[in-house]
Amino acid sequence: MKADEAVRLRRAINRLARQFNTSATDEGLTPTQASVLALIAGRGPVGIGELLRREHINPTMLSRVVGKLDEAGLIVRTPDPGDLRSVQLVATSQGQQAHERIRAQRAAVVARRAQRLTTAQHASLIQALPALERLADDAD
Helix, strand or coil, X not given: CCHHHHHHHHHHHHHHHHHHHHHHHHCCCCHHHHHHHHHHHHHCCEEHHHHHHXXXXXXXXXXXXXXXHHHCCCEEEEEECCEEEEEEEEECHHHHXXXXXXXXXXXXXXXXXXXXXXXXXXXXXXXXXXXXXXXXXXXX
């Protein structure tokens, strides 16, 4: 990928990300809190180690985020059945509902924006999804 193409892709992703972040703040969450909640709600019981690997944030920041989500009643800490010294995080009903609202708002942003595309642009975007998913994949 050429440098100017990489810059254009980054700009487009950043503009969309800013619009997505609004849906998190509408729920009273920071974008990082919404991202952590999405991982917990979407994957079921998740350990701290997995969150650290997937979110790429420092342990202190993650601890604060988890604390805020717990205080807000969006997640609960449960003993890890494989290691009772550890905990797993699970979304509460309230957390699952908040996650679903955020996800729906973000999908609506994409759907509204996609309406402005031509049929050919829409088809190109759909065709590019596997490449974009691979680009965003955590595996390095």
